[in-house]
Amino acid sequence: MLKAQHITITTLKGRKLVENYSYVLNKGDKTALIGEEGNGKSTLLKVLAGIDVSDYVQVSGHVETKGRTAYLPQTINDQKEACEYILDGRDEEELGPVSRRMKADLSVFRGRSLQELSGGEKVRAALARVLLQDPDILLLDEPTNDLDLKTLIWLEEFIRNSDLGILFISHDEALLKNCAESVIHLEQLKRKAEPRITVSGEAYEAYQKRRVHTIGRTNQLAAKEKAELKKQLDRYRQIYQKVEHRQSSISRQDPHGGQMLKRKMKQLKAQGRRLDEKKEKQTQKYEPEEAIEIFFNDVLLNPNKVLLDESIPELKAGGRVLAKDLRFRMEGRDKVCIIGENGCGKTTLLKVLYERLLEKPELRCAYMPQNYHEVLNEEESPIVYLNRISDDRTRSASLLGSLRFTTEEMTHRIADLSEGQKCKTLLAGLILSDPDVLVLDEPTRNLSPLSGPQLRQILRDYKGAVLSVSHDRLFIGEVVDTVYELSVTGLHRIE
Numbered sequence: 001m002l003k004a005q006h007i008t009i010t011t012l013k014g015r016k017l018v019e020n021y022s023y024v025l026n027k028g029d030k031t032a033l034i035g036e037e038g039n040g041k042s043t044l045l046k047v048l049a050g051i052d053v054s055d056y057v058q059v060s061g062h063v064e065t066k067g068r069t070a071y072l073p074q075t076i077n078d079q080k081e082a083c084e085y086i087l088d089g090r091d092e093e094e095l096g097p098v099s100r101r102m103k104a105d106l107s108v109f110r111g112r113s114l115q116e117l118s119g120g121e122k123v124r125a126a127l128a129r130v131l132l133q134d135p136d137i138l139l140l141d142e143p144t145n146d147l148d149l150k151t152l153i154w155l156e157e158f159i160r161n162s163d164l165g166i167l168f169i170s171h172d173e174a175l176l177k178n179c180a181e182s183v184i185h186l187e188q189l190k191r192k193a194e195p196r197i198t199v200s201g202e203a204y205e206a207y208q209k210r211r212v213h214t215i216g217r218t219n220q221l222a223a224k225e226k227a228e229l230k231k232q233l234d235r236y237r238q239i240y241q242k243v244e245h246r247q248s249s250i251s252r253q254d255p256h257g258g259q260m261l262k263r264k265m266k267q268l269k270a271q272g273r274r275l276d277e278k279k280e281k282q283t284q285k286y287e288p289e290e291a292i293e294i295f296f297n298d299v300l301l302n303p304n305k306v307l308l309d310e311s312i313p314e315l316k317a318g319g320r321v322l323a324k325d326l327r328f329r330m331e332g333r334d335k336v337c338i339i340g341e342n343g344c345g346k347t348t349l350l351k352v353l354y355e356r357l358l359e360k361p362e363l364r365c366a367y368m369p370q371n372y373h374e375v376l377n378e379e380e381s382p383i384v385y386l387n388r389i390s391d392d393r394t395r396s397a398s399l400l401g402s403l404r405f406t407t408e409e410m411t412h413r414i415a416d417l418s419e420g421q422k423c424k425t426l427l428a429g430l431i432l433s434d435p436d437v438l439v440l441d442e443p444t445r446n447l448s449p450l451s452g453p454q455l456r457q458i459l460r461d462y463k464g465a466v467l468s469v470s471h472d473r474l475f476i477g478e479v480v481d482t483v484y485e486l487s488v489t490g491l492h493r494i495e
Contacts, residue, residue, distance in 0.1 A: 007061035035186030037420025067136030074141040082109035119146030120342030140168035173449045174473045180204035222283040292454040293402040299464035303332035335466040340486035346469045366435035378415035382425040390432040399428040419446040440468040
């Protein structure tokens with residue numbers, strides 16, 4: 001059991017991320033922690049795991065645990081040899097039971113350092129490490145990041161069938177829908193000035209549907225009240241102006257009329273105060289944090305134009321041959337996704353194809369890498385990054401505002417932003433580039449699941465070509481029209 005009492009988390013600049021939060025995670029509970037980028041999900045998970053976060057936030061409250069708690073971090077920066085990291089001082093024979101639980105051959109990690117593993121392989125290594133701790137409580141921060149589809153399905157089965165108490169953060173909507181039996185939702189309202197936590201005993205999909213319904217009903221009521229109040233205010237102002245005009249023009253020879261107008265004006269002022277009070281109390285429109293109000297400009301790209309027609313004898317990385325005899329063809333408005341097991345070379349292939357696209361001067365290409373540091377200078381601010389892409393500063397600021405950046409966040413160092421905010425910064429850069437072709441490596445991996453439907457709609461509506469790598473099943477199902485699987489034997493189209 002894990003019990004949190006009256007947890008308050010405040011940034012060193014004074015912004016409250018969590019206020020007076022209490023929660024109990026019992027054996028067998030499967031709870032999803034969701035919320036927009038920068039709202040404190042990872043920080044709250046670290047606090048519950050007993051990790052010191054005093055270098056960037058202040059924490060009050062108390063966390064009590066019974067049994068062993070294991071924590072899976074979002075990023076792994078360890079320099080160790082992979083098996084040494086997994087074993088964490090244990091005997092190598094203990095890999096056997098973990099291998100059986102993960103249904104994977106962990107011998108692939110032997111003799112390799114963590115730094116030479118793919119993103120998905122690092123996550124698998126970290127999962128093996130936490131499972132070796134034989135925990136009672138699991139706290140998982142983005143366990144689905146970079147996992148291939150096979151391991152994702154294993155993880156779903158593990159969470160669903162486990163008798164452990166599991167609290168997890170994930171941006172994978174399919175996993176949330178299939179695994180989360182309850183939801184903790186962190187929000188930052190009023191331009192990130194007011195924190196709110198919603199704890200729901202519903203499954204994720206039920207919570208999402210109820211929330212959408214509640215937002216719609218609230219906004220409908222707010223619009224109705226606003227329209228009614230506007231009518232009342234317009235009528236009030238008309239009468240007020242007439243009485244005021246009559247007062248200014250009434251003759252001194254009509255004292256009785258003057259007294260009547262004075263009483264009428266007194267009544268009107270009282271009515272005005274009541275209308276002001278009504279305005280203060282009326283239902284406010286709810287603007288969800290996850291709203292993404294951006295779109296790509298129209299693309300004038302011939303749907304029959306051959307963008308790529310490539311033959312690659314060998315795909316190599318770090319001296320290793322990853323695949324042979326690759327054939328790839330892409331035309332005009334194709335939306336293509338490359339899938340495959342972790343470490344098979346998907347990102348390497350995507351970079352090769354991107355470089356081939358850059359050789360075509362008639363095409364405008366925009367690239368979102370899996371590792372954001374390849375594109376972003378962490379010492380710059382988002383607005384400076386965007387202004388290097390376009391000199392339209394007003395549009396840059398407007399795009400960031402549409403992605404729910406505060407003015408302060410627009411001018412922050414990128415290093416101080418969450419991974420999701422970095423992703424949104426890159427997304428704004430893609431928009432500003434006015435591309436014919438988007439090259440996207442795991443574009444949804446760090447965005448809130450609540451933002452997922454809107455991003456998928458934006459990419460569906462985009463009239464250019466999309467070349468992507470993704471393990472996001474909803475992205476593949478709703479955006480992509482052609483899927484290729486990469487393996488050692490080449491690139492095979494999935495029908």
